[in-house]
Amino acid sequence: MAETMLKVDSLVKRFGGLVATDSLSLDVRAGEVHALIGPNGAGKTTLIAQLSGFLQPDSGRITFDGRDITLLPAAARVRLGLSRSFQITSVLRDFTALDNVALAEQARQGHSFRFWRSARADRSLRAPGRAALEEVGLAHRADDPAASLSHGEQRQLEVAMAMACDPRLLLLDEPMAGMGPEESARMVDLLRRLRGRRTMLLIEHDMDAVFALADRITVLVYGRAIATGTPAEIRANEAVRTAYLGEAESG
Amino acid sequence: MAGLLTPLTTWRGRITALLLVLLGLLPWYAPWLDAAGIISQKFALTLMTRVLILAIAAVSLNLILGYGGMVSFGHAVYIGLGGYTVGIMAHHGVQDGFLQFPLAIGLSALLALAIGALSLRTRGVYFIMLTLAFAQLLYYVGVGLEAYGGDDGLTINRRSDFAGLLPTRGLDKIVAFYIVSFVVLVLVLWLVHRLVNARFGMALRGTKSNETRMQALGFATFHYRLAAFVIAGAICGLAGALLANHTEFISPAMMHWTRSGDLIVMVVLGGMGSLFGPLYGAIAFLLLEEFLPSLLRLVLTWLHGGISAVLGGAAIGTLDAWLRLAEYWQIALGTIMILVVLYARGGIDSLFGRPRHG
Ligand SMILES: Nc1ncnc2c1ncn2[C@@H]1O[C@H](COP(=O)(O)OP(=O)(O)OP(=O)(O)O)[C@@H](O)[C@H]1O
Ligand SMILES: [Mg+2]
Numbered sequence: 001m002a003e004t005m006l007k008v009d010s011l012v013k014r015f016g017g018l019v020a021t022d023s024l025s026l027d028v029r030a031g032e033v034h035a036l037i038g039p040n041g042a043g044k045t046t047l048i049a050q051l052s053g054f055l056q057p058d059s060g061r062i063t064f065d066g067r068d069i070t071l072l073p074a075a076a077r078v079r080l081g082l083s084r085s086f087q088i089t090s091v092l093r094d095f096t097a098l099d100n101v102a103l104a105e106q107a108r109q110g111h112s113f114r115f116w117r118s119a120r121a122d123r124s125l126r127a128p129g130r131a132a133l134e135e136v137g138l139a140h141r142a143d144d145p146a147a148s149l150s151h152g153e154q155r156q157l158e159v160a161m162a163m164a165c166d167p168r169l170l171l172l173d174e175p176m177a178g179m180g181p182e183e184s185a186r187m188v189d190l191l192r193r194l195r196g197r198r199t200m201l202l203i204e205h206d207m208d209a210v211f212a213l214a215d216r217i218t219v220l221v222y223g224r225a226i227a228t229g230t231p232a233e234i235r236a237n238e239a240v241r242t243a244y245l246g247e248a249e250s251g
Numbered sequence: 252m253a254g255l256l257t258p259l260t261t262w263r264g265r266i267t268a269l270l271l272v273l274l275g276l277l278p279w280y281a282p283w284l285d286a287a288g289i290i291s292q293k294f295a296l297t298l299m300t301r302v303l304i305l306a307i308a309a310v311s312l313n314l315i316l317g318y319g320g321m322v323s324f325g326h327a328v329y330i331g332l333g334g335y336t337v338g339i340m341a342h343h344g345v346q347d348g349f350l351q352f353p354l355a356i357g358l359s360a361l362l363a364l365a366i367g368a369l370s371l372r373t374r375g376v377y378f379i380m381l382t383l384a385f386a387q388l389l390y391y392v393g394v395g396l397e398a399y400g401g402d403d404g405l406t407i408n409r410r411s412d413f414a415g416l417l418p419t420r421g422l423d424k425i426v427a428f429y430i431v432s433f434v435v436l437v438l439v440l441w442l443v444h445r446l447v448n449a450r451f452g453m454a455l456r457g458t459k460s461n462e463t464r465m466q467a468l469g470f471a472t473f474h475y476r477l478a479a480f481v482i483a484g485a486i487c488g489l490a491g492a493l494l495a496n497h498t499e500f501i502s503p504a505m506m507h508w509t510r511s512g513d514l515i516v517m518v519v520l521g522g523m524g525s526l527f528g529p530l531y532g533a534i535a536f537l538l539l540e541e542f543l544p545s546l547l548r549l550v551l552t553w554l555h556g557g558i559s560a561v562l563g564g565a566a567i568g569t570l571d572a573w574l575r576l577a578e579y580w581q582i583a584l585g586t587i588m589i590l591v592v593l594y595a596r597g598g599i600d601s602l603f604g605r606p607r608h609g
Contacts, residue, residue, distance in 0.1 A: 073466075118449060
């Protein structure tokens with residue numbers, strides 16, 4: 001069995017009286033695509049926010065590659081190889097699409113205390129940036145401001161930025177949300193190609209995509225992991241069927 | 252200096268180039284203006300030196316305000332610190348500019364480091380209020396410095412001495428100092444141009460655009476914001492050292508919060524986040540401040556003459572009463588500023604055509 005890359009130990013996050021993450025334990029193995037599914041409001045995004053350092057858990061522990069990162073700031077986690085995409089698109093709107101991904105590459109290459117050479121003339125930033133846009137199918141929009149991209153294209157850029165960080169663990173929060181069918185298919189295709197090369201924790205509502213891509217699935221309901229297993233195990237799981245899959249089919 | 256100017260094929264590039272040429276050559280055509288009776292040479296050079304120095308301060312504020320999105324409401328504090336460094340050293344007989352200026356810049360950088368480290372942990376109104384509070388604190392320190400004139404300030408008897416290279420009296424002194432100020436402004440513009448287009452500037456501007464995302468990309472945003480804050484403070488300290496030399500006088504008024512407000516107005520008026528915007532803003536603001544009252548008097552006299560010719564003088568009051576209206580010139584200045592903010596959101600700079608993208 002592959003080694004554990006990310007380990008979450010009895011994580012708790014409360015918003016007032018609401019327990020958004022309820023003693024959640026989870027592990028992601030190196031090389032796997034681990035899907036996280038659950039109904040709206042289950043606490044998926046809240047979990048990603050804690051894993052990526054944007055929210056502090058009330059208690060519990062997050063270990064990445066054997067290192068306790070629970071208290072580490074977001075930027076430091078990225079430098080360890082953990083990057084995320086946002087469910088609600090969060091790109092640099094007044095920069096071009098290429099600038100957006102080139103900035104990811106710039107951060108990846110180390111500190112930015114370089115004060116003289118023009119960053120936009122730097123091939124070591126622009127070339128990987130173009131490659132990242134190419135990968136999600138945005139190469140033709142490279143020089144357009146991110147704000148002028150269509151909603152679907154902004155989603156593609158969103159994911160391209162997370163990938164351009166070249167993380168060892170990629171946290172994807174509903175990458176396909178708001179994409180048209182064509183863009184969605186392209187994204188599934190991309191994720192399939194990345195499978196095996198990159199470890200991923202994937203949140204997705206599209207069950208076909210999840211069952212096609214995931215090595216393992218964790219089902220989250222009311223902040224708790226009610227089941228973890230292979231797609232076949234999850235499909236057969238009685239608790240999951242009543243708590244979630246049944247709902248999803250009728251809804 | 253490649254790339255400092257937008258290509259001369261664009262209006263934007265031509266206008267900035269023309270402006271720089273006009274400013275740079277002023278000492279050479281000022282005698283001609285004087286002879287033609289337009290403006291006294293000494294007055295023109297003195298006024299424009301002040302414009303250049305405050306433009307340097309405004310350019311430094313633009314680095315954090317325009318490119319970094321940090322609304323510092325205490326930027327004049329570095330003008331004060333830079334000025335006091337020069338003034339206090341001169342007061343104690345240390346006139347060497349090669350000691351005064353590096354110290355003025357270094358101390359301003361240190362002060363910016365301290366203020367920035369504390370206030371950059373806050374956002375929005377809290378940041379504005381904190382930077383204002385720190386600046387006012389230093390203002391009152393200046394007021395309390397009885398040994399250096401307290402509230403009244405301190406006259407500087409001898410300007411900074413740069414190995415005897417600068418003339419020390421007469422028109423030569425004024426001309427030389429104008430040229431020094433112009434060269435420093437151009438160098439500062441060039442420095443900021445390099446900074447904001449380098450990796451550092453991309454990190455800074457990205458953080459202004461979307462800080463959360465920048466952190467998600469791995470940028471330790473606080474460090475870049477703080478570094479920009481320190482660089483801006485250092486440059487503004489340099490402006491302060493120049494200003495003390497220019498006015499041969501220091502006083503707490505240099506760092507009063509209204510001075511900080513003036514700098515913000517220059518940046519906003521000229522165009523935030525545009526390289527030359529603060530220079531346009533400084534020119535417009537200071538020239539309006541200087542000439543708006545007499546311009547208003549001119550217009551009022553002309554209007555009064557015209558209307559009284561039609562309606563008869565008795566009906567509309569005396570010319571004197573009309574001219575008193577010119578005392579409210581600040582209302583006119585305020586109106587102009589509101590119009591610029593409303594109708595030219597990118598400031599004066601945006602009137603010269605679209606910038607190159609980004
Ligand atoms: N900052 C916050 N303050 C208060 N409550 C919050 C906050 N963020 C999330 N919540 C609540 O926590 C619960 C979990 O929200 P979360 O966004 O993690 O769900 P999710 O599983 O990502 O849902 P979706 O599928 O709709 O994206 C919800 O009830 C939500 O209203
Ligand atoms: Mg969510």
